[in-house]
Amino acid sequence: MTPLDAGFFARDAVTVAKALIGARLLVEGVGGLVVETEAYDRDDPASHSFGGPTRRNASMFGPPGRAYVYRIYGAHWCLNAVCEGEPRGAVLIRALEPTDGLELMALRRGTSDARLLCSGPGRLCQALAVTGAEDGLEFDRPPFALFAAEDAPALAIGPRIGISKAADVPWRFGAAGSRFLSRPFPKAAA
DNA sequence: GTATGGATGGACT
C-alpha cells in the first residue's frame, strides 16, 4: 500500500475528493475504504472557509493535508481533509466500507450491521472515534493512516447532501454501486 | 420501501 502524504492534498478539493475514493483510511488501525466524499472548494458559499477564519474553522486556514473536524447539530462530528486553495478547500469524508477493526466499530456504534457502521459522516466519526481531539492533525501521521486506492472504482457523481447553499453543484463523489454509501446517487455509475 | 420530525449543543450574528 502506498501512503498518501501532504502532497496528495496540495490540489483543489474536487480533484482530491475524486482521488480519495477507494483510498484506505485508518484511525488507530480502525477504518476502511473511502466510498463517499464531498468537495468544498475555494469561493464555495457552502464551505466553512467561505466566511473567513473563526474559532471553529481554524484548521481550514492552515496547511493542506490536515484534518478539519467539527461538531454538527450538537451531537455529531464530521471529518474533513484540508486541501489547497485560497481560501482553503476541504473534502468531507462521508462514508467508508469497513475493513479493519469491525468489532471495535460495532461496539462504538452499538450495532453489528456493517452497513450502519460508517455510512455517513457522523457515523464514521463515531465508529473511528474521531472527535475534536483530532482536529488539525496530519493525515500522514498517527493516529491517522491513509493509503492510495489500489483499484480506482468507477465514480458516481451527484449533488451534495444536507446543504442549502450551492446545493446544485455536483461535488459529491462515490464508489459506484457500493453498498456502504450514506445515500444512493441519483443516477447510475459513470 | 419512503417520509417526517425531534434531539442536540456549539458557533456565530
Place this chain on the structure above:
DNA sequence: GTCCATCCATACT
C-alpha cells in the same frame, strides 16, 4: 435567537 456538511425512531404507503 438562529443556523446548521446529521442521525434515529416512528409512522405511514
